[in-house]
Amino acid sequence: MKIDKILNEIEEMGDAHAGSSAETPIRDDAFEKSDIEKIDLIKEDVRHIMETLGLDLTDDSLKGTPMRVAKMFVNEIFSGLHPKRKPKASVFENKYKYGEMLVEKNITVYSTCEHHLLPIVGKAHVGYISNGTVVGLSKMNRIVDYFAKRPQVQERMTMQIVQELQNVLGTEDVACVVDAKHLCVNSRGIRDIESSTVTSEFGGKFKQKDIRREFLDYIKLDTSF
Ligand SMILES: Nc1nc2c(ncn2[C@@H]2O[C@H](COP(=O)(O)OP(=O)(O)OP(=O)(O)O)[C@@H](O)[C@H]2O)c(=O)[nH]1
Numbered sequence: 001m002k003i004d005k006i007l008n009e010i011e012e013m014g015d016a017h018a019g020s021s022a023e024t025p026i027r028d029d030a031f032e033k034s035d036i037e038k039i040d041l042i043k044e045d046v047r048h049i050m051e052t053l054g055l056d057l058t059d060d061s062l063k064g065t066p067m068r069v070a071k072m073f074v075n076e077i078f079s080g081l082h083p084k085r086k087p088k089a090s091v092f093e094n095k096y097k098y099g100e101m102l103v104e105k106n107i108t109v110y111s112t113c114e115h116h117l118l119p120i121v122g123k124a125h126v127g128y129i130s131n132g133t134v135v136g137l138s139k140m141n142r143i144v145d146y147f148a149k150r151p152q153v154q155e156r157m158t159m160q161i162v163q164e165l166q167n168v169l170g171t172e173d174v175a176c177v178v179d180a181k182h183l184c185v186n187s188r189g190i191r192d193i194e195s196s197t198v199t200s201e202f203g204g205k206f207k208q209k210d211i212r213r214e215f216l217d218y219i220k221l222d223t224s225f
């Protein structure tokens with residue numbers, strides 16, 4: 001697909017992270033190849049890695065791995081790189097005038113650390129205060145999942161989730177806390193299985209101490225971080 005078309009799509013979809021500091025670093029030609037072409041190329045790259053490691057790719061158990069990994073990269077764990085997969089967030093008018101905070105907590109996060117390509121596993125907690133628009137609950141989970149399905153650093157993912165919801169809801173009053181384990185810390189390198197990483201982004205009213213406290217009380221996290 002041509003880059004102009006992709007850029008138009010991003011604009012139409014109101015991609016909040018485009019042009020902002022929380023943008024995922026992708027090249028201009030990122031979507032010129034089709035998914036099928038990408039799978040075909042990545043399959044050969046994975047085969048090359050395995051052959052370099054000395055593995056016997058005629059072995060029954062190993063022979064399907066290059067294709068399996070290529071499909072997993074493109075269709076699953078990195079599928080959120082493509083703006084066409086951004087969830088359409090159904091928004092509704094806040095007719096009932098619900099004026100309090102809404103919190104969607106314990107949203108499961110499966111992402112991938114962009115430094116080691118190892119899993120990040122944890123929970124995201126999202127809150128907002130409506131200024132006239134409400135969003136379908138599941139769309140918050142879907143937005144988290146979309147940004148998680150990229151090579152990520154946790155700080156950027158947290159900001160991307162908030163910016164997207166601010167865009168969808170038309171308000172600054174959005175917050176997100178992510179608490180996740182990075183397998184690159186837990187299973188290799190320093191191999192600290194107990195540690196996890198907490199990141200947060202507080203927009204608009206969530207910058208106020210009492211509002212932030214209320215949000216953190218809902219998700220039962222300490223403010224001491
Ligand atoms: N800030 C941040 N760092 C991350 C994230 N995921 C992984 N990292 C860190 O990225 C760093 C990469 O550092 P390098 O020194 O280049 O990599 P390394 O030699 O494998 O480092 P060790 O993990 O300490 O063995 C590591 O300290 C990782 O823990 C993340 O989401 N945010």
Ligand SMILES: [Zn+2]
Binds near residue numbers: 118
């Ligand atoms: Zn890592």
